[in-house]
Amino acid sequence: MDHRHPGQCNLCRKRLLRVLPIAILFGAAGAIVGCRSPEQHRRKADEVGSKIVAEKQTEAIGRTEPFSIERPSDILRRKLVEGQDLPYSSPASLGTDRLDPIPHWPDLDDRPQGVSDGPDMAVVPNKPVKLSLIDALQVGAGNNREYQSFKEDVFRAALSLDLTRNDFRNIFRAQADSRLSTDTTGDETVTTLDSGGTLGLTRNFMNGLSISSAVAVDLLNVLTQGGSSSLGLSSDTSVSIPLLRGAGRHIVSEPLTQAERNVIYAIWEFERYKRTFAVRIAQDYFGVLQDMDSVTNARDNYRSAITSARWTRRRADAGRITQVEVDQALQRELGARNSWIRTQEQLKNRLDSFKSQLGLPPDALIELDPNDLVQLRTQSDEIVKEMRETSDAGSEEAPPADAEVVLQPATYEDAGPYEIDASRAIQLALENRRDLQVANGDVYDAQRRVVVRADALRAGLTLGGEARFADTDDDGSLRFEGGRYAALLSLDLPVERTAERNAFRNSLIDLERATRSVQQLEDQIKLSIRGQLRTLLESRESIKINAQQVVVAEKRVRSATLFLEAGRAQIRDLLEAQDALLLAQNQLTAAVVNYRIAELQLQRDLGLLEVNEKGLWQEYSPEEIAYDR
Known part of the structure; x- marks a missing residue:
């Protein structure tokens, strides 16, 4: 430093002290931005998204429950692929954390955190994994790809809301520029280097007021302590507010309002999907068990057909029956074998389809717990047992042939707990259906779009203002009294509004469509509810009818066998009785399954079947429903 010019040195010190806070601010901004890694950004996004989801869960469903879109590394699909040595095409089959890194991949923690909420199942090579219905519900929630996509839709809506909220926050920006220029137009070549930086702040308010402020500094002039007496500091501030078109909180905040509601809708749609998914899993699960029962019945029928064919041959060899009857028995044996094979393959196909529905590989070794069907059959087994005892005790005396025929219609005697009055059921559905709430929300959204x-279409009138200050003093301070000010009043007359006119008319059409969608959904709900109640009634009556058919068919088989041995019946009578028994057994199982599925579907369509984050349902208590049958 040149001590021969102390005044200049003092001025330099003052200038450096004045610019030091700005330099520190630039450095801090650069450090914050430069030091935050992609992984930190990812965690921040997860934190913000999860917080918004929890906030909106309370508003949408009145409670909060754990929510995460990270798939654990120990999901059953991966355990089956690795534990049972199943073939797969690439590491993508195991998950994103198993992918081979590509060039320039950001430094992320790719391994999913935590463990699965599903059942802890050990996977042993060449040994099937056994699933109960409860296990299947949890496995489906953790492995089904569509289920995961619905969860991600909720999270995406939360991030979209965060971005919209950001429009009404303080937005800071920092930028530094350097420009090297060469001028060869004069007698001498002049090369200059300009370096500067800008710190800015922008804020939008709900009433439409927008404020933008920026401070710029000539960094090269500061660092080189150039001959200029000023530091090159300048400040620009601008303000604008709409007075006519675009004015008002309801117009300015419309994107934020819609983003808030979109998260609610996404949660409602996910809740509706969870219920539909759980019922679909139960329906497919019992469908597999029903096929398993059909295989058992077909196997027993095949054995009885073999026994009948052998007995027929012995009787034919003794000359007691004709060859035609032998051929009939042999034909039934072949048909029974074909039916047994067909039901076995049908069971395999249905089981593979069910595994795929759960999100598991179709070639994985999985078996279902038949005890779930045994529990459903308890009521029907009791009915069969009572009818057998009644049949063994002797039948009632038959009425005269010319007696009046009285038909027996279906009644609500011994009705199940969910067979409620149709009008009460429809009212419950209209109050609780999430998809109907979304549809009605769409109507309100469409109304707001009409307003926007x-x-x-109105005229635009905007009031604005600008202020600029610069460091024109020798000490480098900003002189506010020497600033430049400007005021602006901009008027946009509604002369050309073709696009806006068409958009307004289309918004009215959208409102009509949204209204019709509500009407259509209401009618669909009523149709579904009434149909489910009829299915319950039909299935309950079918259980009793088919239980009686089983008893009658069993009696026919015993009687035909005895009469055939006594030579008082033909082999065809026995074969027809055995076929009738097989059909009655299968129909009884189908009726039991249909009734249980109809109960779950009714609760789903009423909007009363609750499903938690693990995929497990909580059925609605019928005692809470007040109705008059």
């Missing part, structure tokens, strides 16, 4: 489109 109508506002766009």
Whole structure:
């Protein structure tokens, strides 16, 4: 430093002290941005998204429950692929954390955190994994790809809301520029280097007021302590607020309002999907068990057909029956074998389809717990047992042939707990269906869009202002009294509004469509509820009818066998009785399954079947429903 010019040195010190806070601020901004890694950004996004989801869960469903879109590394699909040595095409089959890194991949923690909420199942090579219905519900929630996509839709809606909220926050920006220029137009070549930086702040308010402020500094002039007496500091501030078109909180905050509601809708849609998914899993699960029962019945029928064919041959060899009857028995044996094979393959196909529905590989070794069907059959087994005892005790005396025929219609005697009055059921559905709430929300959204489109037809009147200050003093301080000020009043007359006019008319059409969608959904709900109640009634009556058919068919088989041995019946009588028994057994199982599925579907369509984050349901208590049958 040149001590021969102390005044200049003092001025330099003052200038450096004044610019030091700005330099520190630039450095801090650069450090914050430069030091935050992609993984930190990812964690921040997860934190913000999860917080918004929890906030909106309370508003949408009145409770909060754990929510995460990270798939654990120990999901059953991966355990089956690795534990049972199943073939797969690439590491993508095992998950994103198993992918081979590509060039320039950001430094992320790719391994999913935590463990699965599903059942802890050990996977042993060449040994099937056994699933109960409860296990299947949890496995489906953790492995089904569509289920995961619905969860991600909720999270995406939360991030979209965060971005929209950001429009009404303080937005800071920092930028530094350097420009090297060469001028060869004069007698001498002049090369200059300009370096500067800008710190800015922007804020939008709900009433439409927008404020933008920036401070710029000539960094090269500061660092080189150039001959200029000023530091090159300048400040620009601008303000604008709409007075006509675009004015008002309801117009300015419309994107935020819609983003808030979109998260609610996404949660409602996910809740509706969870219920539909759980019922579909139960339906497919019992469908597999029903096929397993059909295989058992077909196997027993095949054995009885073999026994009948052998007995027929012995009787034919003794000359007691004709060859035609032998051929009939042999034909039934072949048909029974074909039916047994067909039901076995049908069971395999249905089981593979069910595994795929759960999100598991179709070639994985999986078996289902038949005890779930045994529990459903308890009521029907009791009915069969009572009818057998009644049949063994002797039948009632038959009425005269010319007696009046009285038909027996279906009644609500011994009705199940969910067979409620149709009008009460419809009212419950209209109050609780999440998809109907979304549809009604769409109507309100469409109404708000009409308001926004109508506002766009008005004239535009914007009030604005600008202020600029610069360091023109020798000490480098900003002189506010020497600033430049400007005020602006901009008027946009509604002379050309073709696009806005068409958008307004389309918004009215959208409102009509949204209204019709509500009407259509209401009718679909009523149709579904009434149909489910009829299915319950039909299935309950079918259980009793088919239980009686089983008893009658069993009696026919015993009687035909005895009469055939006594030579008082033909082999065809026995074969027909055995076929009738097989059909009655299968129909009884189908009726039991249909009734249980109809109960679950009714609760789903009423919007009363609750499903938690693990995929497990909680059925609605019928005692809470007040109705008059």
